[in-house]
Amino acid sequence: MAFQDKTLKCKDCGKEFIFTAGEQEFYAEKGFENEPARCRECRGNRRRSRDGGEGQTTQREMHEAVCAECGVTTQVPFKPRNDRPIYCRDCFIAKKEQEQ
Numbered sequence: 001m002a003f004q005d006k007t008l009k010c011k012d013c014g015k016e017f018i019f020t021a022g023e024q025e026f027y028a029e030k031g032f033e034n035e036p037a038r039c040r041e042c043r044g045n046r047r048r049s050r051d052g053g054e055g056q057t058t059q060r061e062m063h064e065a066v067c068a069e070c071g072v073t074t075q076v077p078f079k080p081r082n083d084r085p086i087y088c089r090d091c092f093i094a095k096k097e098q099e100q
Helices: 021-030 040-050 089-099
Strands: 006-009 016-019 063-066 073-076
Antiparallel strands (some): 063 073
16 A cells, blocks of 8 residues: 555644655554554654653663773762673674674
8 A cells, every 4th residue: 555645634723734644654664553643743742741741851860880891980870789880872883893
């Protein structure tokens, strides 16, 4: 089935938006039966308000740690434990690339 771009009207702001053929194909693959009722901007606003209020992003608690590879002090978004090595961003990326 060949999909074609459709113009839809947002139920929140009333602006017209394009429901692309690619988006339609994605919806069909996922088994979604309804077309989107909101434009991308209104969907984002709705998602943000549902996730704790618009503009209120929660900051991750960061913890200091020393990189096991290069010894630099870095910050990580989890509480470091002594049973596993901690790497700074650069060393972590380098190790990940070596594994591939």
